[in-house]
Amino acid sequence: MLTNDRxxxxxxxxLWMRRTAFTMVHRAQLGHPGGxxxxxxxxxxxxxxxxxxxxKRPDWPDRDRFVMSKGHATGxxxxxxxxxxxxxxxxxSTYMQPKSLLNGHPNRNYLPGVETNTGPLGHGxxxxxxxxxxxxxxxxxxxxFVLTGDGEQQEGSNWEAAMVAGHRKxxxxxxxxxxxxxxxxxxxxxxxGLDPLDQKYxxxxxxxxxxxGHDHTALLALLSAAPxxxxxxxxxxTVKGKGVSFMENVASWHHGVPNDVQxxxxxxELV
Amino acid sequence: MxxxxxxxxxxxxCRDIWVKTLEDLAEADPRIVAVVNxxxxxxxxxxxxxxxxxxxxxxGIAEQVMVGVxxxxxxxxxxxxxxxxxxxxxxxxxxxxxxxxxYANFNVKLVGQSSGVAYGELGATHHSIExxxxxxxxxxxxxxxPADAWETAEAVKWAAGHEGPVYLRLSRMPVPDLDIPDRxxxxxxxxxxxxxxxxxxxxxxxxxxxxxxAADVLKAEGISARVLNFSTINPLxxxxxxxxxxxGAIVTVEEGSVRGGLGGAVAEFTSAHQPVPVExxxxxxxxxxxxxxxxxxxxGLSPEGIAAAARRALLRKG
Numbered sequence: 001m002l003t004n005d006r007x008x009x010x011x012x013x014x015l016w017m018r019r020t021a022f023t024m025v026h027r028a029q030l031g032h033p034g035g036x037x038x039x040x041x042x043x044x045x046x047x048x049x050x051x052x053x054x055x056k057r058p059d060w061p062d063r064d065r066f067v068m069s070k071g072h073a074t075g076x077x078x079x080x081x082x083x084x085x086x087x088x089x090x091x092x093s094t095y096m097q098p099k100s101l102l103n104g105h106p107n108r109n110y111l112p113g114v115e116t117n118t119g120p121l122g123h124g125x126x127x128x129x130x131x132x133x134x135x136x137x138x139x140x141x142x143x144x145f146v147l148t149g150d151g152e153q154q155e156g157s158n159w160e161a162a163m164v165a166g167h168r169k170x171x172x173x174x175x176x177x178x179x180x181x182x183x184x185x186x187x188x189x190x191x192x193g194l195d196p197l198d199q200k201y202x203x204x205x206x207x208x209x210x211x212x213g214h215d216h217t218a219l220l221a222l223l224s225a226a227p228x229x230x231x232x233x234x235x236x237x238t239v240k241g242k243g244v245s246f247m248e249n250v251a252s253w254h255h256g257v258p259n260d261v262q263x264x265x266x267x268x269e270l271v
Numbered sequence: 272m273x274x275x276x277x278x279x280x281x282x283x284x285c286r287d288i289w290v291k292t293l294e295d296l297a298e299a300d301p302r303i304v305a306v307v308n309x310x311x312x313x314x315x316x317x318x319x320x321x322x323x324x325x326x327x328x329x330x331g332i333a334e335q336v337m338v339g340v341x342x343x344x345x346x347x348x349x350x351x352x353x354x355x356x357x358x359x360x361x362x363x364x365x366x367x368x369x370x371x372x373x374y375a376n377f378n379v380k381l382v383g384q385s386s387g388v389a390y391g392e393l394g395a396t397h398h399s400i401e402x403x404x405x406x407x408x409x410x411x412x413x414x415x416x417p418a419d420a421w422e423t424a425e426a427v428k429w430a431a432g433h434e435g436p437v438y439l440r441l442s443r444m445p446v447p448d449l450d451i452p453d454r455x456x457x458x459x460x461x462x463x464x465x466x467x468x469x470x471x472x473x474x475x476x477x478x479x480x481x482x483x484x485a486a487d488v489l490k491a492e493g494i495s496a497r498v499l500n501f502s503t504i505n506p507l508x509x510x511x512x513x514x515x516x517x518x519g520a521i522v523t524v525e526e527g528s529v530r531g532g533l534g535g536a537v538a539e540f541t542s543a544h545q546p547v548p549v550e551x552x553x554x555x556x557x558x559x560x561x562x563x564x565x566x567x568x569x570x571g572l573s574p575e576g577i578a579a580a581a582r583r584a585l586l587r588k589g
Contacts (some may be wrong), residue, residue: 061348109376115346117375120366126336127371130343130351137304137325137349157367160336167331 006049010216013083014044018243019270020082020092021075026263028096030104034253036075038180038213038238039147043080045219046145055085058112062142065131067115069124070149070178071105072255077114078102086113122155124148125175129161132173132231143227147176151183154192159204166205171227175206178213180240182251201233213238244269282445285423286315286384289441292427293352294319297326303431304328304344306353308337314354314384334359338367338381345377350431356390357383357440358399365405372436373409380430381438386416387477387526388558388566389443395557403504404531406438414505415458416440418479419448422502425456433458440504442526444477444563449500459503461511467497470584471515474524475501475533478552478572482524485577496581507536516545520584522552524577526567529553548587550580 017040025031043066047053051064068077074095082089087101094100101110105119115131118124128146135142148158165173177197181188188194198208207228211218213236222234240254241247244266247256258266297303297319304326307314311329320327328344330337334355341353353360360383361368372379383402390397406414415430415437417423423441430437449464464479465472465486474482479500486496497518499511515521521541523534534551541547552571567573571580 065346107374116342116377117370120370122335123339123367123371126339126367127343127346129336130340130345131347132343133328133340134344134347134349138347140347157335157339160330160333161339164330164333164336164340 004217004220006220007216010044010048010220013048014041014216015270017044017076017079017083019267020079022244022258022263022266022270024078024092024095025075026258027093029257030096031075031257032072032255033075033258034182034240034247034250034256035070035073035149035178037242037244037247038240039070039073039076039178040243041214041216042147042176042178042219042236043076045216045223047080047084049220050223051145053084055113058086062140064142065115065128065144067118067124067128067131067144067146068106069118069128069146070121070152071118071124074102074104074106077106081111081113084113087111121149121152122157125158126161128173129165129170132165132170133168135172136168136170143172143174145174145176145223147178150177150179150181150188150194153177153194153197162201162204162206165231169205169229170231171229173231174223174234175231176234176236178238179235180238182240182249182254184251184254186251197235206231206233208233208235210235210237214242282447283420284443284445285417285420285441286443288420288424289427290315290319292424294322296428296431297323300350300431302348302350304349304351306330306337306341306344306351308332308334308355308359310355310384313356316354334363335367338364339371341379342371342375342377345379350378350380352380352382354382354384356397356399357386357402358397361399361402361405368406369409373412376411377436378434379436381436383438383440385443386440387442387444388554388563391561391563391566394560398558400527400554402440403525403527403533404535407505407531407536412436412438412505413458413503414438414440415503416476418476418500418502419446421448421454422456426502429456429458440476442477446477447480449479449483459506459508461508462500462502463497464500465496465498467495468518469495470520470522470581470588471497471499471518472522472524472577472581473499473501473515473533473537475504477526478524481572481574482577484574485581488574488578489581494581494585501533504533504536507540509540512537512540513545516541516547520548520588522550522577522580522584524552524572526572527553529555548584550584552577552580
């Protein structure tokens with residue numbers, strides 16, 4: 001059963017995932033490390049504390065689904081899938097190389113464990129809604145989790161999905177919003193404000209919770225809680241670049257890449 | 272299993288056979304579901320909704336989530352038929368069609384209803400004449416435009432059994448059954464409607480019967496026109512195109528734009544492999560308000576208009 005005993009494992013995996021993701025981005029000299037790092041603890045909690053899956057059977061019909069709607073954060077997704085056993089570690093060094101299976105945005109036809117091809121923002125949440133509807137139709141037991149960025153919530157297609165899920169009372173659907181308050185150029189609230197995000201989702205018929213997106217214990221409790229009667233929105237308050245001092249809360253690390261000095265510095269901090 | 276008995280003279284709105292076929296398929300396979308954007312009536316899915324209330328998923332006026340939900344339903348083991356007016360399913364949700372359906376290669380059947388200029392009087396926003404051009408470049412997406420009721424039923428059945436993304440471009444414009452003996456639906460293969468050797472008329476969808484009538488007009492003038500039904504736009508039957516080019520001149524006809532659709536595809540092929548004169552019959556761009564019939568007449572989508580294009584092609588053949 002899912003208990004706080006899982007927390008040390010989640011913590012250890014999150015650290016491995018951060019080191020791995022940063023190494024991938026440094027090697028490729030491409031990536032989205034800021035957004036990788038704000039999402040890392042959420043992914044570690046899902047894969048090592050919450051979800052029911054089998055890396056040897058990625059098509060198992062009753063598997064819990066995770067949709068990475070913020071598809072640019074492949075440093076986070078690929079390190080999570082690798083840690084979970086979906087593919088071997090030596091694939092990681094091919095990140096962004098020509099014809100690599102580990103390309104910049106995830107492709108379900110390349111990698112097991114990828115539920116849908118994301119990249120253009122606002123796509124994963126509608127797809128996750130469809131997965132949840134399929135589950136509701138068949139009375140399946142699987143749960144569907146989808147992670148969006150917060151800047152991503154500016155895309156209108158998310159709100160179509162929010163409306164459909166609320167209307168259909170998709171209690172088997174959990175949306176997690178990586179609320180790091182930054183987007184590509186600047187802060188979300190100075191670009192096109194999202195607040196009050198919680199009130200918006202409640203108005204659409206969702207149960208809404210807020211959590212510290214880097215607190216594994218709190219994340220574990222919330223994400224593994226039994227479904228209610230409505231779809232669930234978890235606003236995870238996070239720090240972009242969390243875990244590496246010079247990245248934390250700096251917008252330019254959205255798609256910044258570390259030089260050798262920065263890489264060494266980060267590896268010293270990630271212990 | 273429903274099928275339309277071919278008649279020489281009856282004109283049919285092919286939406287009736289689309290719905291009957293879908294219902295028969297759904298009866299046999301519980302995985303089949305329909306997804307609509309408030310378009311229950313225009314997709315003629317009212318009886319489907321009555322028979323299978325849980326399996327008609329209406330997301331309201333929201334095409335992007337409609338197509339995304341289609342992808343998600345496929346992930347969840349359903350076989351979704353996502354049905355909406357083709358102008359909106361291809362226009363509003365084009366990125367979803369590209370990324371969630373074609374690129375992700377989900378087993379989703381997109382059904383574009385009332386395509387072409389079915390909504391003639393409503394104006395250009397409701398005309399769907401760009402869909403071929405928008406969809407042709409999308410890898411993995413099979414694009415089929417049935418020419419009559421029989422072919423509509425066959426295409427729906429084929430789509431249900433095919434593993435992969437499909438776009439079925441349906442019409443509400445009444446069309447006669449093509450009078451072709453021993454028909455067999457073969458996606459990716461053109462169908463010969465009329466034999467001929469002086470030139471080839473390549474038509475699709477609602478224009479095929481008009482092309483056949485044009486061939487009859489030309490025959491009276493001593494011109495032998497081959498007529499081909501290209502019901503699969505993607506992938507194109509290059510073998511039939513090769514043979515068509517050997518006749519020395521080609522006319523293409525479509526209820527769509529002359530830019531980038533079937534005519535564009537044929538011109539791409541001939542210019543690369545067998546340069547011959549190609550006359551493209553279709554719509555030039557945004558169209559004025561008018562009935563479907565008026566628009567067809569005005570822009571040469573008629574037996575006389577197609578015959579005139581054939582004569583132009585023959586002059587260029589030299």
